[in-house]
Amino acid sequence: MKKIVFVTGTRADFGKLKPLIQILQNQSDFETYLFVTGMHLNPLYGYTLLEIEKTGFNNIHTFENTTCETTMELTLAKTIEGFSSFVKQLQPDLIVVHGDRVEALAGAIVGSLNNRLVAHIEGGELSGTIDELIRHAVTKMSHLHFVANDEAKNRLLQLGEIAESIAVIGSPDVDVMFSNELPSLKVAKNYYEIPFQNYAIALFHPITTEINLMPDYVKQWIDGLTATDKKYLMIYPNNDLGSSIILDCCQTLKENPNFRILPSVRFEYFLTLLKNADFIIGNSSAGVREAPYYGVPTINIGTRQQNRVNLMDIQNIDCKSKQIVSAVAELKEKNTTETVQPFGNGNSAALFLKSLEDKAIWNINHQKQFRDIY
Numbered sequence: 493m494k495k496i497v498f499v500t501g502t503r504a505d506f507g508k509l510k511p512l513i514q515i516l517q518n519q520s521d522f523e524t525y526l527f528v529t530g531m532h533l534n535p536l537y538g539y540t541l542l543e544i545e546k547t548g549f550n551n552i553h554t555f556e557n558t559t560c561e562t563t564m565e566l567t568l569a570k571t572i573e574g575f576s577s578f579v580k581q582l583q584p585d586l587i588v589v590h591g592d593r594v595e596a597l598a599g600a601i602v603g604s605l606n607n608r609l610v611a612h613i614e615g616g617e618l619s620g621t622i623d624e625l626i627r628h629a630v631t632k633m634s635h636l637h638f639v640a641n642d643e644a645k646n647r648l649l650q651l652g653e654i655a656e657s658i659a660v661i662g663s664p665d666v667d668v669m670f671s672n673e674l675p676s677l678k679v680a681k682n683y684y685e686i687p688f689q690n691y692a693i694a695l696f697h698p699i700t701t702e703i704n705l706m707p708d709y710v711k712q713w714i715d716g717l718t719a720t721d722k723k724y725l726m727i728y729p730n731n732d733l734g735s736s737i738i739l740d741c742c743q744t745l746k747e748n749p750n751f752r753i754l755p756s757v758r759f760e761y762f763l764t765l766l767k768n769a770d771f772i773i774g775n776s777s778a779g780v781r782e783a784p785y786y787g788v789p790t791i792n793i794g795t796r797q798q799n800r801v802n803l804m805d806i807q808n809i810d811c812k813s814k815q816i817v818s819a820v821a822e823l824k825e826k827n828t829t830e831t832v833q834p835f836g837n838g839n840s841a842a843l844f845l846k847s848l849e850d851k852a853i854w855n856i857n858h859q860k861q862f863r864d865i866y
């Protein structure tokens with residue numbers, strides 16, 4: 493029996509890890525564990541540990557890594573410390589991390605420094621902010637890579653990873669997007685008390701590498717949104733450097749009848765609300781990754797998702813109130829006919845399981861070799 497521990501620090505990684513945990517939990521060869529930390533344990537961000545507990549997963553271990561906004565590196569250090577104790581006690585066969593957050597980096601560092609196999613989900617992507625640096629650093633500290641598409645695979649090869657360590661499985665959130673586990677719109681609206689008939693989703697995260705510009709960005713963001721005649725479901729950002737500036741602004745909109753503001757929405761409910769939204773605006777990966785699958789137009793603001801994907805339904809604009817107003821005015825109709833599949837077609841969990849059933853993967857050399865591409 494292989495012990496596999498999944499590290500989760502935010503709603504952003506949990507939605508993607510969930511289908512992978514689910515499929516392994518039903519297999520007698522694997523025993524799954526969850527190391528839950530970060531925003532999940534913070535009441536300000538919706539205390540999403542509750543969502544994890546509702547899944548009924550076994551072996552949920554929590555660790556408070558106190559994410560004070562100005563100290564992402566201390567959060568990293570503390571997570572390393574907490575996860576190190578957990579790993580020493582559990583002695584897992586595999587550590588699974590996702591994406592580009594400090595919790596993933598902590599997981600990969602602890603794993604590789606303890607000679608434990610580390611698997612990274614969705615490496616090889618491109619974006620802006622500190623996420624970009626963290627994601628590629630996690631790749632280098634991981635032994636196995638489960639990526640969303642061939643472009644991501646090629647980037648990992650360019651980073652010197654060996655082909656045998658990379659499996660293209662698509663993005664696991666697509667599994668959930670097209671599953672029959674999504675609630676109806678009525679249920680989702682009732683649950684989150686959303687009073688609007690038509691609405692857009694607004695989600696703006698800090699851009700850590702442009703921290704000095706954040707106060708102006710947030711002003712432009714709020715001025716722009718309030719100058720449109722739309723209703724918004726506004727969701728809190730993540731807890732990266734600069735998030736308090738955005739949170740303060742959310743407070744100023746609390747009494748505005750055009751805004752329903754929520755810290756976080758459960759993944760399946762979020763997907764239903766996204767699918768039925770008129771558009772999504774801000775700089776969330778949901779706008780560039782998930783919305784195009786549903787044909788929902790995206791207004792993507794600023795550099796956070798830079799280089800990620802460029803699909804027809806995405807308007808890229810600067811963080812200027814005037815550009816926000818004109819982008820909203822120029823929105824196209826929902827595109828329900830075009831199908832995009834740049835991140836797989838919804839069978840990531842099955843492909844992940846297939847990979848782990850291959851004995852070769854468990855014998856991969858822990859001493860990584862850098863492979864030149866010329």
Ligand code: UDP
Binds near residue numbers: 758762778782
């Ligand atoms: N998401 C969610 N609930 C929310 C907001 C987002 O489940 O209230 C999901 C969303 O579908 C996406 C992921 O969380 O897959 C990450 O979105 P977010 O904007 O939080 O972070 P990003 O990926 O842009 O860093």
